[in-house]
Amino acid sequence: MGQAVRVIVVDGQTLTRYGLHRLVGSEPDIEIVGETGFGARAAPMVASARPDVVVLDAVLPDADGLGVARELRGRYSELGLVLLATGGRDDMLFRALDSGVSAFVSKSAPTTELLAAIRHAAVAAASFTATDLAPAVARREQHATGPLLSPRETQVLRLLGQGLSVRAIAHALSVSTSTAKTYVARLYEKLGASNRAQAIMAAMRLGLLATELQV
Missing domain, CATH: 1.10.10.10 (Winged helix-like DNA-binding domain superfamily/Winged helix DNA-binding domain)
Structure with missing residues (x-):
């Protein structure tokens, strides 16, 4: 088996971060190497931990998640970016597409969809995917x-x-x-x-x- 996908979680909700830990803990090919509840800490954490993928919330306590995504994409062209959003609003989906993220996932989506998005982002950072894109x-x-x-x-x-x-x-x-x-x-x-x-x-x-x- 190859090296596990290294993931950083940026989400202001402690329960969401805990849930992601539980979810990823049962996946042998994915590991969480860092987490934070604040957008301002994302870039320094990425610089030090060198993850393959960052999973970040669209709405953070101190920042706009899409703004954080654009900043990270500008610095790291091969970094996978998975944006989590409450609901699946079309406007947020298209803003995510424009910001350069690799995948857009609703927080209400099945866990399998999030895992698939992380794996996609790890190997195709520049290719956007979202279940509801065509509709x-x-x-x-x-x-x-x-x-x-x-x-x-x-x-x-x-x-x-x-x-x-x-x-x-x-x-x-x-x-x-x-x-x-x-x-x-x-x-x-x-x-x-x-x-x-x-x-x-x-x-x-x-x-x-x-x-x-x-x-």
């Missing part, structure tokens, strides 16, 4: 004044659906490979996907791509 995107699209995807992103989506590589997409759009990669990355972000298959499936669910396309 939230659909709800935002219903209330938006404009389309979810720009015309260029819609082009990229269709080309991905046709099986084209990033290099081929760049050629088809007469842009550089770097620009095509940026288009694809933005598309993945909007769809809450980390790869082509996830992007196509999400687009199909949202009615943005014909269902007869093959993944």
Whole structure:
């Protein structure tokens, strides 16, 4: 078995921290190496303990959890960040996505979801995951004044659906490979996907791509 995922917990509620200790204590591949109830202590603790993942509350006694997340992401690009929130409000979910966290989990979610989020964050810090992301995107699209995807992103989506590589997409759009990669990355972000298959499936669910396309 490989080295355990090292986790720091930043949550103002003592019971939540205790509950996380109990939860993680039964998992052989995860260990808590530090905890604090204050956002101001998060950065120094990360610097000293060097965790793989930080689990932090969206609302802390002395700070905005999303602000702490943005600060940590700016300092540590490979650090996994799991944001805990009371309820699953869409606005908080999208703010979490914009702040650079790795996963968004409601405090009312099953414990298996939190464990999965920690493991995801440990290996894919830059890839956002949230159970309710696709429905939230659909709800935002219903209330938006404009389309979810720009015309260029819609082009990229269709080309991905046709099986084209990033290099081929760049050629088809007469842009550089770097620009095509940026288009694809933005598309993945909007769809809450980390790869082509996830992007196509999400687009199909949202009615943005014909269902007869093959993944």
